[in-house]
Amino acid sequence: MTSVTSIQSAGYSVFIGPQALGDLNSFLQKGGYNKGKLFILVDEHTARHCLPSLTAQVALLEGASILEIESGEASKNIEVCTRLWRAMAELGADRQSLLLNVGGGVIGDMGGFVASTYKRGIPFIQVPTTLLSQVDASVGGKTGIDLDHLKNEIGLFSVPQGVFIWPDFLKTLGRREMISGFAEIIKHALIADKGYWTQLQTCNIADAVVWEELIRHSVQIKNEIVLADPKEKGIRKALNFGHTIGHAIESYFLENDKRQLLHGEAVAVGMIAEAYLSFKYNDFPELELNEVTSFIKSHFSYVEMESMADHRLLELMRHDKKNEKGALNFTLLNRIGEYSINKHATVAQISEALNYYREAAI
Numbered sequence: 001m002t003s004v005t006s007i008q009s010a011g012y013s014v015f016i017g018p019q020a021l022g023d024l025n026s027f028l029q030k031g032g033y034n035k036g037k038l039f040i041l042v043d044e045h046t047a048r049h050c051l052p053s054l055t056a057q058v059a060l061l062e063g064a065s066i067l068e069i070e071s072g073e074a075s076k077n078i079e080v081c082t083r084l085w086r087a088m089a090e091l092g093a094d095r096q097s098l099l100l101n102v103g104g105g106v107i108g109d110m111g112g113f114v115a116s117t118y119k120r121g122i123p124f125i126q127v128p129t130t131l132l133s134q135v136d137a138s139v140g141g142k143t144g145i146d147l148d149h150l151k152n153e154i155g156l157f158s159v160p161q162g163v164f165i166w167p168d169f170l171k172t173l174g175r176r177e178m179i180s181g182f183a184e185i186i187k188h189a190l191i192a193d194k195g196y197w198t199q200l201q202t203c204n205i206a207d208a209v210v211w212e213e214l215i216r217h218s219v220q221i222k223n224e225i226v227l228a229d230p231k232e233k234g235i236r237k238a239l240n241f242g243h244t245i246g247h248a249i250e251s252y253f254l255e256n257d258k259r260q261l262l263h264g265e266a267v268a269v270g271m272i273a274e275a276y277l278s279f280k281y282n283d284f285p286e287l288e289l290n291e292v293t294s295f296i297k298s299h300f301s302y303v304e305m306e307s308m309a310d311h312r313l314l315e316l317m318r319h320d321k322k323n324e325k326g327a328l329n330f331t332l333l334n335r336i337g338e339y340s341i342n343k344h345a346t347v348a349q350i351s352e353a354l355n356y357y358r359e360a361a362i
């Protein structure tokens with residue numbers, strides 16, 4: 001058994017491993033929370049697959065009030081928040097209440113936002129249940145919702161009381177969702193750890209023992225970065241590798257009601273396109289570009305985007321929160337495991353990168 005069971009973040013701990021729900025139980029007992037003040041946010045999938053194991057292992061949660069929303073990115077909006085605030089008010093939630101967000105990144109981001117704004121802020125806990133939220137979204141204190149289809153446009157930095165990662169939740173997660181989470185793992189390796197990248201080439205993500213190792217490693221990488229720069233003034237932008245183009249693609253698919261594209265699937269496209277920008281304009285070696293493209297291609301299906309989409313994708317990129325003084329801001333790779341932040345690319349260069357994706361990733 002691996003030794004680290006908790007990682008210290010900015011004012012809270014991240015518990016990882018088979019004992020994580022036991023740790024949650026002790027945490028709630030120590031905090032003196034009473035049943036009437038505990039609220040659990042779920043969607044229909046986590047209500048079915050995760051809530052039973054949670055309440056079986058965390059006795060205090062048996063009497064908690066359950067708030068359920070419809071699953072999916074389309075729920076991450078202000079209307080759903082209003083319904084949640086109203087339900088909490090009706091159920092008597094107050095500043096002594098605690099909200100537990102039990103689900104993927106949608107539940108975690110929105111639940112964190114709802115808790116942080118309700119009565120000027122009540123405490124919350126993250127219990128991430130997807131690979132993506134276990135390796136990335138639950139750590140770092142970014143909470144928020146989408147504005148129409150603009151990703152995470154409204155929100156705030158707000159840290160949870162604790163993060164409890166129980167890898168067994170992943171047993172019921174579909175393969176497509178697993179691979180989507182794998183995108184953030186790939187990102188962590190590309191920006192910070194060449195050895196991790198090499199390990200990913202041969203690891204079998206269908207193996208539960210492997211997940212736990214990957215979760216721990218990825219949380220460590222993400223946590224180190226957010227501890228150094230909690231509010232994304234500088235190096236935290238490293239975590240946006242693949243996301244300038246990735247978020248625009250995610251928004252584009254959301255607004256066009258096309259085949260639903262998962263966050264990690266959009267980021268996978270973004271990473272290939274941004275690795276190309278890195279090669280063309282940041283001296284990222286061609287050999288490594290080919291390695292990145294073929295590895296991502298081997299895990300993710302090709303995402304068809306007609307060239308007419310580029311105009312809209314660029315408009316969406318202009319809304320990116322990372323932009324400064326009107327220039328589109330990118331995090332690019334120098335080589336695998338090293339990055340540069342605040343790199344700029346022109347419209348023509350971005351179109352070229354999207355075309356590289358269309359030709360190289362098919």
Ligand SMILES: NC(=O)c1ccc[n+]([C@@H]2O[C@H](COP(=O)([O-])OP(=O)(O)OC[C@H]3O[C@@H](n4cnc5c(N)ncnc54)[C@H](O)[C@@H]3O)[C@@H](O)[C@H]2O)c1
Pocket residue numbers: 043044045046049050071072073076103104105106107109129130131132133136137138139140141142143151152169170171172173174177180181262263264
């Ligand atoms: N805050 C951050 O730092 C951060 C980082 C990365 C991504 N995000 C956000 O996270 C979101 C994506 O998160 P996601 O990929 O977890 O998506 P998600 O929350 O939509 O979950 C994916 C699907 O899996 C289901 N599910 C969850 N746990 C399950 C389980 N154990 N078994 C079976 N089904 C389960 C959900 O109901 C949903 O249908 C995006 O909105 C993205 O913007 C936030």
Ligand SMILES: [Zn+2]
Pocket residue numbers: 136184243263267
């Ligand atoms: Zn992401």
